[in-house]
Each structure stands twice: as C-alpha cells, then as structure tokens.
Amino acid sequence: MRFFLYLCVAMIQRIQSIYLFIVTALGLTQCFFPFAAVEGVSLGMGNCYIYAGLTAIVPIVALVSIFMFKKRILQMRLNSFNIILMLFQIISMVAYFFYFKSNAVADDALPTHILLPFALPIINIILTYLAIRAIGKDEAL
Numbered sequence: 001m002r003f004f005l006y007l008c009v010a011m012i013q014r015i016q017s018i019y020l021f022i023v024t025a026l027g028l029t030q031c032f033f034p035f036a037a038v039e040g041v042s043l044g045m046g047n048c049y050i051y052a053g054l055t056a057i058v059p060i061v062a063l064v065s066i067f068m069f070k071k072r073i074l075q076m077r078l079n080s081f082n083i084i085l086m087l088f089q090i091i092s093m094v095a096y097f098f099y100f101k102s103n104a105v106a107d108d109a110l111p112t113h114i115l116l117p118f119a120l121p122i123i124n125i126i127l128t129y130l131a132i133r134a135i136g137k138d139e140a141l
Helices: 002-012 015-032 049-066 072-103 120-140
Strands: 036-038 041-043
Touching: 015 049, 015 072, 015 120, 036 072, 041 072, 049 072, 049 120, 072 120
Parallel strands: none
Antiparallel strands: 036 041
C-alpha cells in the first residue's frame, strides 16, 4: 500500500503526468458518447469498429505511459505512438462520418450533426505533445 501511495505521489508531481491523465480522462469520455449523428443514427463505439478499437486503446496507452515515469525515453516513444493512434482515430472518424452520410437517405427532417467528441482527439494530440515536451525537458536535466 505504501509503495502504491509513493508511486501516485511521484507521478502527480510532474506536469506531463497531469497532461497524460487528462488525455486518459478525455479518451474514456470519448468511449461513452457518440461523435456524430447522421440521419438520426448516432456514430460511436457501437457501429464503428475500427474507431471503437482505437478509442479503447488510446486511453490505455496514455495510462500506461503515466506509470513509465522512470523510463523517460520509453515514455516519449509510447506517447509518440499514441499520437499516431490518435491520427488514425481521426481518420477513422472522418471516414465513418462520410460513409454513413453518403449512405443515408436524403431527408431534411433529420440533419447531420458533428458532436463534441469529434474534437477530443485533436485536444488529446495537443496535450500528448505537451507531455512529450515536458518529458524531454526532464530528460535534458
């Protein structure tokens, strides 16, 4: 128990841990809310399988990266890999959105909406980049 408490206190002392914790929280939030609505159908984890896999992996990688605070080079590489995963996540979101939009019946009663979780990967990429910079500064010391 004492080791776990020490580990948590040591992690939270660094700003990159806070950035990565926010990435984890936003990634988990993204798991529960749809990113778009096309003709009354909510696009999210239930009907977009590649997106669902990437959305599940991104917060796990960020959380694992928090615990790699003693291996900074590995932590930076893991965060770089996570940025690549987030870019693929954005590509899959856009692809699913246009796929469902092109297959939808044109009906003016049910419009197309892009929701807030559509922007969360972009915010996560920025926060992960800031974490990589902070880890690099720690490594330079």
